[in-house]
Amino acid sequence: MWSLKISCLTILVVKSPGTPSLEKGDDGLAECYWIAFLDVCLAILSAKKGTIDFDAKRSADTGLRFSFCGYCMNWRLIFAILILAFAGCEMPGDRLVTILGQTMGTTFQVKIVRGEEVLDVAMLDREINARLVEVNRQMSTYQDDSEISQFNRLRKTDWVGVSSDFAYVVSVAREIGMWSDGAFDITVGPLVNLWGFGPEAVPERVPPADSIAARMAWIGYEKIDVDLSKSTVKKAVPEVYCDLSAVAKGFGVDRVASYLDSLRLGHYFIEIGGEVRTKGQNHLGHFWRVGIASPFGRGGVSQALSMQNQSMATSGDYHNYFEKDGVRYSHTIDPRTGRPISHRLASVSVVHKSCTYADGLATAINVMGPLKGLAFAEERNLAVLLVARNGDRFEEKMTAEFEAMLGR
Numbered sequence: 087m088w089s090l091k092i093s094c095l096t097i098l099v100v101k102s103p104g105t106p107s108l109e110k111g112d113d114g115l116a117e118c119y120w121i122a123f124l125d126v127c128l129a130i131l132s133a134k135k136g137t138i139d140f141d142a143k144r145s146a147d148t149g150l151r152f153s154f155c156g157y158c159m160n161w162r163l164i165f166a167i168l169i170l171a172f173a174g175c176e177m178p179g180d181r182l183v184t185i186l187g188q189t190m191g192t193t194f195q196v197k198i199v200r201g202e203e204v205l206d207v208a209m210l211d212r213e214i215n216a217r218l219v220e221v222n223r224q225m226s227t228y229q230d231d232s233e234i235s236q237f238n239r240l241r242k243t244d245w246v247g248v249s250s251d252f253a254y255v256v257s258v259a260r261e262i263g264m265w266s267d268g269a270f271d272i273t274v275g276p277l278v279n280l281w282g283f284g285p286e287a288v289p290e291r292v293p294p295a296d297s298i299a300a301r302m303a304w305i306g307y308e309k310i311d312v313d314l315s316k317s318t319v320k321k322a323v324p325e326v327y328c329d330l331s332a333v334a335k336g337f338g339v340d341r342v343a344s345y346l347d348s349l350r351l352g353h354y355f356i357e358i359g360g361e362v363r364t365k366g367q368n369h370l371g372h373f374w375r376v377g378i379a380s381p382f383g384r385g386g387v388s389q390a391l392s393m394q395n396q397s398m399a400t401s402g403d404y405h406n407y408f409e410k411d412g413v414r415y416s417h418t419i420d421p422r423t424g425r426p427i428s429h430r431l432a433s434v435s436v437v438h439k440s441c442t443y444a445d446g447l448a449t450a451i452n453v454m455g456p457l458k459g460l461a462f463a464e465e466r467n468l469a470v471l472l473v474a475r476n477g478d479r480f481e482e483k484m485t486a487e488f489e490a491m492l493g494r
Contacts, residue, residue, distance in 0.1 A: 182369040185211050189218040190226065190335055192359030196342060199353035199369045217341050218358075224252050225334040227275065234328055238275070241324040245313070253317045255330055255337050255442065256310065262446040263307030266462065270450035271421035273309050275329030276301040281426065283417040298424040305421050335361045336399050336445025343441075363397040363441045378435050378471060389435075389471060389482070391491045397441035401448035402433025402473070420453050429455035430474040437469035437488065456483065 183198040183205055196214055198205065224233045233252050240246065248256075259272040280293045280301055309322040330337075335358045342356050343363050353366030355374050364374040373392035378400065401418070418427045434452045438444035447468065451459035456474045460483055463470035469487035473480050 183207055183210070185214060187211075187215055187218070189215075189358060190222055190338065191228070192335070194218065194338075194356075194358040196346075196357075197355040197368075198346065198351055199366065201352070213345060214342055217345055218338055221251070221334065221338045221341055224249055225255065225330045225337070227329055227331070234330060237319070238327045240321070243321050243324060245316075245318040245320045247316075247318050250314075250317045251337070251341070253312050253314055253319060255333055256312045256319055256328070257314055258442050259330070259333055259446060260307055260310070260312060262443070262450055265466070266450040266454065268307060268422050269420070269453040270332070270446055271305060271307045272328045272330055272332070273305050273307060273326050274419055274421040275327040276304055276325070277419045277421065277424050278329055278417075279327075281417075281419060283419070302424045305424070307421075332401070332449040333442055333446045335359045336397070336441040336443070339363045339397065339441040361397070361399045361441055361445055362393070364393045365395050367394065389484075389492065391437075391488075393437070393491075396437055396439060397444045398435060398437045399441060399444035399448045400433055400435040401445075401452040418449070418452055427453055427455070430476065431456045431459060431472060432475050432480060433473045434459065435471040435488075436463075437491065460485070 181200050183200055185196045185198075185207070187194050196210075198210070222229065222232070226232045227234055227238070229235060233249060237246060237248065237252075256272065259270065262270045263272070277298070280297060282291065304323060304325040304327065306322075309326050310319060310328060311322070312319045338358050339356050339361050340363065342358075343354070343365065346354050346356075346365075351365075353368070354364070355368070356363045362376055364376070368374050373394045375390060376393050376398060377390040419425065420427050431452060434448045436444045436448040436451065438447065451463060451470060451472070454462055456472055460470070460472055463472075463485050467487060468485060469491060470485045471488050472483045474483065475481075
């Protein structure tokens, strides 16, 4: 596992087709960004396994300073996203407020473009973190006292009262499960644990067939029901165990967005572990520019697109897998077979107005594979990018809706 500690969180600027040219006097700004990008790339390419520290740089002629992150970034969790285009350096008197932190075993960042209003940054930091702590308390299977852990321990099939957030996420998961004919299924938790990718933390091994068959009896999106009007859920069989990790980060992004909307903030960018939501424009008056990292994992960008009032989530297995007897086992389990996916699809990125839906749909399409996944996305008019392995190369397929976003 590679770990990277970065001082300058945003490392690359690109000019999108159709966006205005840099204003006069901004050449130093562009040069500053490119130098930062090259420094980071060179350090990554020359680094040995371990932690790398980058010093912040200051430009005497431009007065620019780079934002600090100060967190150890797990590339297994955040491989999906590089933040591009005018998002990371700050200038004196800058309109961009940046809040950084950690949640759900990964990092988060929130960028807010301040208008004429006075923002209490300390309050924003406190309230954003409080909401993410609450999402973790509701949906983390790694917390024994979380709402989902308590529900999973119940061995009964009665209706159980839960928070409205928990009920909503379960209802979204059931909906995507129905759309995908079970390719997406939050009851897959027992299989995830059995294969060693969950909180049970079993050694990396291939489970025996009889163990897989036994747990398959507990799997099925239809084995959990939800009543949104009463905020209650119930199991069809007592052994049902839910895992919301495929939608929790996306919901966390939406939860923060809802809070910012309640403050009538019109321009922001939110990212949790690679799941993104944008609103309005960045502090230079352009669309927020987001890049999808190359599967080669060397800091390159596969695609970059302009986003406004949209969310994007990526699902893939570039880094989270184990090998046994020369066979590669992905952390993504197909609920219909009880085994890790084995097709050529390496990652899926989905753009949607809701990050919760984008998160779940990306996982569903990733389970389906390149052909069925693309057909599903086209049938539902989704903006989707699929990256598939072809020997030692990667090939991209995208829907017309996603391709249209590249030209903006």
